[in-house]
Amino acid sequence: MQSDKNTKRIIELYFGKSFSNYSRILFGRWLRSNHDALYKTELLEEEWNQSPSVVTDATRRDWELLHKLLSREQTRKKYFIFNTKWMRYAALIVMLLVPSSIIYWLVDQSASARYAELTEVFVPFGERRMVTLPDGSEVWLNAGSLLIYPKDYENSASRIVYLTGEASFSVYKNPEKPFIVKTTYFDVQALGTVFTVESYPEDSCTLATLEEGRVQVTVKGEGQRSSILKPDQQLVYWHQTNEVKILSVDASLYKMERSGYLVFENSPFSQIVASLERKFNVTMHYNSQKYAVEYYNVKFAPDESLDQVLEVLHQLIGINYKRKGDVVFIN
Template sequence: METHESIKRMFQLYVGKHFTRMGRAIFGKWLRAQQDQVEKEEMLQQCWEASEGEISADTWNEWNRLQEQLGISFKRNGRLGVRWMRYAAVIALFLVTVGGTYWTAVQYTLHQPTVMSEMFVPYGETRELVLPDNSRVWVNAGSTLVYPSDFSQMDSRTVYLTGEASFHVSKNKKKPFIVKTAGLDVQALGTVFTVKSYAGEDFTEATLEEGSVKVSLKEGDNRSYILEPSDQLVYSHADGGVRMNRVDIALYKMARKGYLIFENVSFEQMILTLEKKYGVTFQYNATRYGNDLYNVKFAPDETIENVMEILHQLIGIQYIINEKNVIVK
């Protein structure tokens, strides 16, 4: 079951996203690897059934180019069956349509087999990871980080994030460290920073603690920004707007130690964070709490019961906790 979920998250991370040529080459290598072929086939079947694209002669031409350039060949008993030709078409669709003419213009080749590693952190947990270059990453609840198991054959140290993670990057001027999300690319220049990009949320954030980073937008006019310590860039997925904030970096350092700190946040934002932190689901009337902003801090050892009792004392919330469900009256 865990293998199936891991394969599913890999597809969700890459399919339909505007990643770099190298990123797509990495995905192609992972896709054609022998391990977990049954699970990959199941996901291709799901992609096929969900696809709204049209299969045409151009699709097949792109598929042939893709096979030639990356060596992707899904064969069963030495033959490529009708079902797999169907899957091949959907691979071409979701890789080619979002990448334009990428497959005909690709210039990057991975000369050594590349193994992609994944860290998925479920709700209610946080984890620390040391990458192959000795960079340290604190991955927050409900997040997925995908990264190559070896950076030595690559021109950059590129990782892919959905969710939230803090990075303490080892310096290497010859190989830039880049965090890819659906809306932003964040390139570190030997630094400590946090990126927050949860699927389904309206904003992606990049916050710098030490050093400097270059944040590049993927949509519109491809704007880029250089951040200084205490700068926070907030990107709106709805309208492509960018807002710059000055933040208290001490709060981010405390967050890595397990503290939950809310400053001038909406009730909805607070609830989303609590759901990730404790692995629970809230039921509440959004209109009742829609206009207020909240300021509160919770210690690392606080339970959800402690948190709700504190909120009851501070703002008068009435609630019921039923296993993994929290009902706010």
């Protein structure tokens, strides 16, 4: 049952929103994996029934190309169930997921990844999870995060994982196979190190914070830039302005977060709210204009309840709030 809920949440995340080509490719790789294949088909049917999409000549051409590539891939290895029912989703998948410029990459024709069986781990709001990768590296996934990685790295030149959300990595050292975390806006490469990456689709920036070792962060897009981080440094990439900043931080705070603490240093109210929503699986309504210019320092213990956290914010910031089940109103 929990697996079904996770699958539905992933599909809800990627439909009905504007995502980058990279995010669509990542979703496509997850979609074509064997895991929960039948349930994915049922959820796609629901999306189709609710979609106003119109099939055009361009849609048909793109679908025929996608179908041809997927069919050819299946002759090598079955990744997911593909039958006549999928034809009903042509407009939905092609128009919302795979513009013609990236159809080729959806089926991932690269020799290094062609036969790799992928594993996906999704952590719902209100939960955290620790994952051990095939090479022994450890990943602490925060709430609302999706991690995708190969089931083994035996036939690959590097160790690549794909992240949407927030995760801390303790990387097993292997100089012969670089460890790379791919997100929508930048890639983080490490040999043996401990670092955290935050890349939630709804956030205004993507962050990489280094605790130990050495990492290289490469920002994608026009004017691709690479930066080397030292311990206690954080790279912030602002999506709208394409701006990159490297800040000095106390990276030991991330060790506390892996133990369940919520720690905010000079953080905007919007960041605090987003973190609380993910941790407690609630929705919080507030006047974003009222708190737009204020920054706060606050720490919450792992065993503090939502009501206790709200009371702390009442004492610290002066907020007034009302809670109705899993919805909180702040004024």
